[in-house]
Amino acid sequence: MNKCLTNPFSYHLFVLLFSLIVTDPLTTLRLRAAEKSIKIGIAEMEITPEPKKDRPVYMAGFGHNRTATGILDPLFVRTLVLDDGEKKVALVSLDVIGYFYTEVQKIRSQLPKFDYILVSSTHNHEGPDTLGLWGKTPFSSGVDTSYLEKVNRRIIQTIQTAEKKTTSADVQIGKLRIPELVHDSRLPIVKHDELITLFFKERSSGHPIALLIQWNCHPETLGSKNTKISSDFVGATVREATRQLKCPTIYFTGTVGGLMSSLQVEIKDENGNLLKGGPEEKTELYGKKIAQKAIESLKNSEPIELNPIKIKSDKILIPMQNKLYQLGWKLGVLNRKAYLWNNDKNGKRELAKNLDKPIAIETEVGFLSLGELEIAIIPGEIYPELVLDKVENPTIPGADYPDAPIEPAIYKQLKSKHRMLIGLGNDEIGYIIPKRQWDENPPYCYGRKSSQYGEINSIGPDAAPHICKTWKELSNNK
Numbered sequence: 001m002n003k004c005l006t007n008p009f010s011y012h013l014f015v016l017l018f019s020l021i022v023t024d025p026l027t028t029l030r031l032r033a034a035e036k037s038i039k040i041g042i043a044e045m046e047i048t049p050e051p052k053k054d055r056p057v058y059m060a061g062f063g064h065n066r067t068a069t070g071i072l073d074p075l076f077v078r079t080l081v082l083d084d085g086e087k088k089v090a091l092v093s094l095d096v097i098g099y100f101y102t103e104v105q106k107i108r109s110q111l112p113k114f115d116y117i118l119v120s121s122t123h124n125h126e127g128p129d130t131l132g133l134w135g136k137t138p139f140s141s142g143v144d145t146s147y148l149e150k151v152n153r154r155i156i157q158t159i160q161t162a163e164k165k166t167t168s169a170d171v172q173i174g175k176l177r178i179p180e181l182v183h184d185s186r187l188p189i190v191k192h193d194e195l196i197t198l199f200f201k202e203r204s205s206g207h208p209i210a211l212l213i214q215w216n217c218h219p220e221t222l223g224s225k226n227t228k229i230s231s232d233f234v235g236a237t238v239r240e241a242t243r244q245l246k247c248p249t250i251y252f253t254g255t256v257g258g259l260m261s262s263l264q265v266e267i268k269d270e271n272g273n274l275l276k277g278g279p280e281e282k283t284e285l286y287g288k289k290i291a292q293k294a295i296e297s298l299k300n301s302e303p304i305e306l307n308p309i310k311i312k313s314d315k316i317l318i319p320m321q322n323k324l325y326q327l328g329w330k331l332g333v334l335n336r337k338a339y340l341w342n343n344d345k346n347g348k349r350e351l352a353k354n355l356d357k358p359i360a361i362e363t364e365v366g367f368l369s370l371g372e373l374e375i376a377i378i379p380g381e382i383y384p385e386l387v388l389d390k391v392e393n394p395t396i397p398g399a400d401y402p403d404a405p406i407e408p409a410i411y412k413q414l415k416s417k418h419r420m421l422i423g424l425g426n427d428e429i430g431y432i433i434p435k436r437q438w439d440e441n442p443p444y445c446y447g448r449k450s451s452q453y454g455e456i457n458s459i460g461p462d463a464a465p466h467i468c469k470t471w472k473e474l475s476n477n478k
């Protein structure tokens with residue numbers, strides 16, 4: 001028997017302390033919070049494609065027929081599983097250009113016990129074509145379907161591994177604005193320049209177990225001439241944060257439309273000199289700077305409760321108005337189902353067989369509420385104007401739809417203390433452009449002689465109104 005308890009004095013002290021612990025309201029609250037604590041687990045696997053003689057790897061993001069000649073650094077799937085005791089969700093990040101909803105649905109069907117699975121791509125422009133748009137010619141797909149199958153298997157494996165590793169965690173949220181590290185290459189200049197971090201520490205030991213970084217920039221720093229497979233700056237960011245904090249790191253891409261890029265960002269070395277090396281040096285340094293800023297954001301971070309978990313999502317139809325996308329679908333370059341479009345995003349699904357009538361694709365908008373944090377899951381590259389309520393008003397002369405109503409802004413709908421946006425969430429439908437900023441036909445806005453880049457890689461001018469309306473419905477009917 002424990003000697004301590006046999007001593008009458010110690011025994012009474014023990015009883016007194018015990019009764020204080022169970023009756024003190026603060027302690028009781030803490031105990032309840034501890035019981036309800038969020039559990040998290042993290043895992044990663046490599047998904048680097050291998051260039052072979054008989055089957056080239058077509059690289060995505062720039063022109064056609066950019067075939068890979070080697071590997072600069074590996075690509076990964078990284079997964080964070082969160083479990084509040086009642087609901088279990090997996091947040092997956094892929095080092096690829098985008099991933100269609102069709103593949104996400106296949107993955108979800110294999111893991112029915114999960115309440116929600118999010119698959120988001122970093123929008124990496126230095127990896128393989130996973131959508132079909134960057135094959136040998138505009139008329140042939142660049143996708144290797146056996147590669148997609150491999151990625152799907154590894155996504156499932158990382159979800160299962162992360163689930164097994166879940167442990168109770170305390171969480172801090174950090175935020176930092178870094179406008180100097182993103183360039184907006186399309187007028188009007190509106191940047192979503194807030195970097196967000198979630199830092200998870202094991203409750204029992206206090207050891208760091210994971211860092212989540214969310215930032216808004218195209219991973220395209222290596223540029224269009226690079227032919228070596230790479231995860232672009234995201235790889236450098238993850239490696240550096242992992243090295244400094246000694247815990248796994250997962251990166252999510254947010255608002256990248258409109259057009260948030262690293263290409264024109266000037267990067268200087270430690271002595272303030274412009275870099276003399278090529279894109280590889282810049283990519284590495286840019287990535288390290290993002291990691292450094294993520295770590296800096298932790299200095300003023302604050303504790304955050306991530307339970308309870310609540311999920312809402314809506315499957316909707318979006319009209320495919322882009323003529324090139326329509327042609328790509330007809331040729332099988334864009335390999336996904338299309339439905340007849342009857343001007344109803346929630347209308348019934350009738351498979352389309354040809355282009356005789358307007359067609360639409362099915363996608364999903366998601367709303368993930370993690371305690372004090374609300375996350376918008378948007379299936380493409382949304383313009384910052386639509387997130388931050390900065391759509392041009394009045395309309396700039398020359399716009400194609402000057403009278404289009406301003407879409408309800410994403411962040412404006414959120415009531416909670418903290419918010420975040422994950423882009424390319426469960427799909428990649430291209431740019432989501434404010435309808436009144438659509439400018440494909442002359443005369444052009446801002447007195448330009450040609451249209452700005454953007455519309456060519458958007459499913460159409462009605463994508464933004466439908467996505468923003470759906471988001472408003474989801475977030476206001478909590």
Ligand SMILES: [Zn+2]
Pocket residue numbers: 123218256381
């Ligand atoms: Zn893009």
